[in-house]
Amino acid sequence: xxxxxxxxxxxxxxxxxxxxxxxxxxxxxxxxxxxxxxxxxxxxxxxxxxxxxxxxxxxxxxxxxxxxxxxxxxxxxxxxxxxxxxxxxxxxxxxxxxxxxxxxxxxxxxxxxxxxxxxxxxxxxxxxxxxxxxxxxxxxxxxxxxxxxxxxxxxxxxxxxxxxxxxxxxxxxxxxxxxxxxxxxxxxxxxxxxxxxxxxxxxxxxxxxxxxxxxxxxxxxxxxxxxxxxxxxxxxxxxxxxxxxxxxxxxxxxxxxxxxxxxxxxxxxxxxxxxxxxxxxxxxxxxxxxxxxxxxxxxxxxxxxxxxxxxxxxxxxxxxxxxxxxxxxxxxxxxxxxxxxxxxxxxxxxxxxxxxxxxxxxxxxxxxxxxxxxxxxxxxxxxxxx
Amino acid sequence: xxxxxxxxxxxxxxxxxxxxxxxxxxxxxxxxxxxxxxxxxxxxxxxxxxxxxxxxxxxxxxxxxxxxxxxxxxxxxxxxxxxxxxxxxxxxxxxxxxxxxxxxxxxxxxxxxxxxxxxxxxxxxxxxxxxxxxxxxxxxxxxxxxxxxxxxxxxxxxxxxxxxxxxxxxxxxxxxxxxxxxxxxxxxxxxxxxxxxxxxxxxxxxxxxxxxxxxxxxxxxxxxxxxxxxxxxxxxxxxxxxxxxxxxxxxxxxxxxxxxxxxxxxxxxxxxxxxxxxxxxxxxxxxxxxxxxxxxxxxxxxxxxxxxxxxxxxxxxxxxxxxxxxxxxxxxxxxxxxxxxxxxxxxxxxxxxxxxxxxxxxxxxxxxxxxxxxxxxxxxxxxxxxxxxxxxxxxxxxxxxxxxxxxxxxxxxxxxxxxxxxxxxxxxxxxxxxxxxxxxxxx
Numbered sequence: 001x002x003x004x005x006x007x008x009x010x011x012x013x014x015x016x017x018x019x020x021x022x023x024x025x026x027x028x029x030x031x032x033x034x035x036x037x038x039x040x041x042x043x044x045x046x047x048x049x050x051x052x053x054x055x056x057x058x059x060x061x062x063x064x065x066x067x068x069x070x071x072x073x074x075x076x077x078x079x080x081x082x083x084x085x086x087x088x089x090x091x092x093x094x095x096x097x098x099x100x101x102x103x104x105x106x107x108x109x110x111x112x113x114x115x116x117x118x119x120x121x122x123x124x125x126x127x128x129x130x131x132x133x134x135x136x137x138x139x140x141x142x143x144x145x146x147x148x149x150x151x152x153x154x155x156x157x158x159x160x161x162x163x164x165x166x167x168x169x170x171x172x173x174x175x176x177x178x179x180x181x182x183x184x185x186x187x188x189x190x191x192x193x194x195x196x197x198x199x200x201x202x203x204x205x206x207x208x209x210x211x212x213x214x215x216x217x218x219x220x221x222x223x224x225x226x227x228x229x230x231x232x233x234x235x236x237x238x239x240x241x242x243x244x245x246x247x248x249x250x251x252x253x254x255x256x257x258x259x260x261x262x263x264x265x266x267x268x269x270x271x272x273x274x275x276x277x278x279x280x281x282x283x284x285x286x287x288x289x290x291x292x293x294x295x296x297x298x299x300x301x302x303x304x305x306x307x308x309x310x311x312x313x314x315x316x317x318x319x320x321x322x323x324x325x326x327x328x329x330x331x332x333x334x335x336x337x338x339x340x341x342x343x344x345x346x347x348x349x350x351x352x353x354x355x356x357x358x359x360x361x362x363x364x365x366x367x368x369x370x371x372x373x374x375x376x377x378x379x380x381x382x383x384x385x386x
Numbered sequence: 387x388x389x390x391x392x393x394x395x396x397x398x399x400x401x402x403x404x405x406x407x408x409x410x411x412x413x414x415x416x417x418x419x420x421x422x423x424x425x426x427x428x429x430x431x432x433x434x435x436x437x438x439x440x441x442x443x444x445x446x447x448x449x450x451x452x453x454x455x456x457x458x459x460x461x462x463x464x465x466x467x468x469x470x471x472x473x474x475x476x477x478x479x480x481x482x483x484x485x486x487x488x489x490x491x492x493x494x495x496x497x498x499x500x501x502x503x504x505x506x507x508x509x510x511x512x513x514x515x516x517x518x519x520x521x522x523x524x525x526x527x528x529x530x531x532x533x534x535x536x537x538x539x540x541x542x543x544x545x546x547x548x549x550x551x552x553x554x555x556x557x558x559x560x561x562x563x564x565x566x567x568x569x570x571x572x573x574x575x576x577x578x579x580x581x582x583x584x585x586x587x588x589x590x591x592x593x594x595x596x597x598x599x600x601x602x603x604x605x606x607x608x609x610x611x612x613x614x615x616x617x618x619x620x621x622x623x624x625x626x627x628x629x630x631x632x633x634x635x636x637x638x639x640x641x642x643x644x645x646x647x648x649x650x651x652x653x654x655x656x657x658x659x660x661x662x663x664x665x666x667x668x669x670x671x672x673x674x675x676x677x678x679x680x681x682x683x684x685x686x687x688x689x690x691x692x693x694x695x696x697x698x699x700x701x702x703x704x705x706x707x708x709x710x711x712x713x714x715x716x717x718x719x720x721x722x723x724x725x726x727x728x729x730x731x732x733x734x735x736x737x738x739x740x741x742x743x744x745x746x747x748x749x750x751x752x753x754x755x756x757x758x759x760x761x762x763x764x765x766x767x768x769x770x771x772x773x774x775x776x777x778x779x780x781x782x783x784x785x786x787x788x789x790x791x792x793x794x795x796x797x798x799x800x801x802x803x804x805x806x807x808x809x810x811x812x813x814x815x816x817x818x819x820x821x822x823x824x825x826x827x828x829x
C-alpha cells in the first residue's frame with residue numbers, strides 16, 4: 001500500500017486482512033470478498049485523491065498485496081477488479097455528464113502513457129507472456145475511460161473531489177450485492193428443480209444451500225448430500241437442509257458412484273469460476289462431476305458473479321494444488337504411525353468446463369462457454385492484471 | 387427395531403423350515419432322476435410363487451403393518467416382492483425416524499429399501515442351528531470378519547466343524563440328508579449375519595456338488611473326512627494358492643519407482659504389496675480411504691510397519707494426487723460375468739478417475755469370486771453398512787436419513803485387466819473363465 005495515502009486506521013485494517021488471508025484465518029470466497037470490499041471502501045473514503053490515476057493506482061496496489069497474501073482466494077482479486085471498474089465508470093460518467101469540454105477524443109497517434117499502453121492495439125509485452133496478458137492481447141474493447149484518464153493525467157481534476165460520495169455509494173452497492181447474493185442466485189431455483197427429483201450435492205456451500213432451500217418452497221425433492229471428507233461439512237449441510245423441510249439423505253463420499261444412477265441432477269458450489277468456464281471447487285467436486293458425466297447426469301454450478309475470475313486454467317488439470325492441514329485426515333498424535341505416513345488434504349479440485357452444464361449466477365444462467373464474455377463485461381481489461 | 391428384528395425370522399422360518407418335511411419323505415421311495423428333478427422344479431415354483439405373493443397373503447407382514455405409518459407398507463411390499471425369494475428377511479422399514487404423514491419422504495427413500503440392512507445382534511435363534519454358525523453370523527453382522535476371502539474361509543471352516551459333528555439319521559444316507567441339514571444353517575447365516583457373498587455362494591455350491599457326488603456306500607466317517615478334505619482343497623486351491631499366483635503376477639506389474647494406488651483394504655492387494663516390498667522393489671503406495679468402514683487405516687498400519695513409504699488420503703483428495711500414480715490395484719468382492727466389478731463402495735470412483743487420467747486399473751480377483759450373474763448398476767444388489775456406534779441421528783431432524791451402501795459396481799470399461807490365478811485377463815474374458823470352471827469342476 002503506497003505510503004502517501006496511508007491513514008493509520010486503514011493501514012491497520014489492511015495489514016490485519018493481509019495477515020488473516022495469509023494465515024488462512026479468513027477463508028471462503030464470500031467472506032474474503034466481503035472483507036476486501038469493506039477495506040476498499042475505507043481506502044477510497046480516506047484517499048486524498050488528486051486524480052483518478054492515483055486512486056486507481058492505490059486501489060490496485062492494495063489489491064495486489066491482498067492477492068499476493070492469498071493467491072487462491074480469487075474472489076479478493078475479483079472484487080478489487082470490480083471496484084476498479086466502478087471507479088472508472090463513475091469517473092467517465094461524471095466527465096461526460098459534467099461536461100468538462102476538454103474530454104475530446106485524442107488522435108490515435110498521441111503518445112501513450114504507460115498506463116494506456118496496456119490496452120493499445122499492439123502493446124509491447126511488458127513482462128513474460130502470461131495467460132493473463134494473453135487475454136489482454138487477444139481482445140480489444142472500446143475503452144471510454146481511456147480518454148478520461150488521458151484528460152485527467154497530469155492536471156488537477158476539479159470535478160474529481162465531488163466524485164468521492166458517488167464512488168462510496170457505488171462500493172456500497174457492491175456490498176449490498178454481496179449481502180443479497182445468495183437470494184439472488186437462488187431466485188430462479190424452481191426453474192431448475194422439478195417435483196420428485198433426486199439432487200446430489202457435496203460439502204457445504206451456502207450458495208447451494210440457499211438454492212435448494214429456495215427450490216424447496218415450490219418443489220418437493222430429495223437431496224442427497226455427500227459428507228465430503230475430511231471436513232465432513234456435508235453433515236452440517238444435510239442437517240441444515242433437513243431442518244428446512246427437505247428430505248435429505250446423508251451419504252459417505254464412497255457411495256457417490258453407486259447412487260448416481262438414481263440422481264437426476266448434481267448441484268455444486270464453486271470457489272472460483274475461471275474464464276474458460278472451468279472452476280475451482282471443494283475437493284470432491286471433480287469426482288462428483290465426473291461420475292455425473294459417466295451417468296449423463298446434468299451438473300449445475302451455483303455461483304455468485306464475484307467468483308468469475310479472469311484467469312485461464314488449461315494445464316493444471318490435476319487439482320488446484322493447494323493443501324490444507326493434514327491433521328483432519330488422520331488424527332495426529334493419537335496414531336503412532338502418523339510420523340511415517342504422508343497425509344495430503346487438498347482444498348480444491350479443478351473441474352473442467354466440459355463437466356459443467358450450466359452456471360447459475362445472480363446475473364442469470366449461463367453456459368460455461370460464455371463465462372469469458374461475462375468476465376469481459378464485468379471487469380476492465382486494464383485491471384485483469386492487478 | 388429390536389422387536390422387528392426378532393420378528394423377521396419367525397416370518398422367514400416357515401418358508402425355510404417348510405421344505406425339509408416335504409422334501410425328506412420323497413427320497414425314501416427310489417425316484418428316477420427325472421422324477422426327482424420334476425419334483426424339485428415343482429417345489430421351486432411353489433416357493434417363488436409364495437414369495438411373490440408373500441407380503442399380501444402371508445400373516446407375517448400383516449402383523450407388522452399396524453406398527454408402521456400406513457403409507458409405509460405398500461412401497462416395502464413392492465420392494466419385497468421384487469426381491470422374491472432371494473432376500474427373505476430384508477423387508478424392514480428403511481428408517482425408523484420417518485414421522486407419520488411423511489408420505490413423500492417414504493416415497494423418495496423406498497428406492498433404497500431393498501438394500502440389505504445391517505442386522506441387529508439380538509436375533510432370535512430358531513431351530514437346530516449349530517453354535518459355530520450362530521457365532522459366525524454374529525461375527526459377520528458385527529463386521530468382525532470382513533472381506534470376501536475371510537468370510538468364505540470362515541464359513542467353510544465352520545462347515546467343517548458342522549460336518550464332523552453331524553450324525554446321519556438312521557435309514558438315510560449322508561449324501562441325501564446332509565444338504566437338508568446344512569440348508570437351514572446357511573439360511574440362518576444369511577438372515578442373521580449378512581447377505582450371502584458371491585464368494586460364499588460359490589464355495590457352498592461347490593460343497594453341495596461334492597456332497598451330491600458322494601458315493602452312497604462310503605462309510606459315514608470316511609465321507610465326513612472326505613468332505614472336509616475337499617473343503618481344505620477348495621480353500622487351498624481357490625483361495626490360498628490363487629492369492630499366491632496373483633501376488634506373483636502383481637509383482638511383474640510393480641516396478642522400481644512406481645507409485646501404486648489402492649483403495650480400502652483388500653487382503654490380496656495387501657499381500658501383493660508386501661510381497662513386492664520383500665522382492666526389494668522400491669515403490670511407494672497411496673492408500674485411499676473413505677467411510678463408511680475406513681478399512682484402509684488397517685492397510686496403512688500394515689504397510690508402514692513393513693517399511694513401505696505410504697501416503698494416506700481420503701477419497702475426495704484422489705484427483706489431486708492421481709497425476710503421479712502409475713498403477714491402481716483394487717480388490718474385488720465379486721466379478722460379474724459382464725465384467726463388472728462389485729467391490730467396496732468407492733472403488734468405482736477410483737477406477738473411473740484413474741481411467742479418465744489413463745492410469746491402468748488392475749483388479750485382483752480369484753476366479754472363485756466370479757459370478758455368473760450380470761449386473762448393470764449398484765442398486766439391484768447392495769448392502770448397507772452398520773450405523774456408527776453413536777448415531778448422529780439422535781439429534782437430527784426427522785427428515786434427515788443416513789445411508790451408507792457397502793458396495794458399488796465398476797463398469798468393465800473402467801477396468802484395464804483382472805489379475806487372476808489363470809493370468810491377467812480383460813474383464814470381457816470373465817464369462818469364458820466361468821464356463822471353463824463349470825466344465826472342469828461342475829461347480
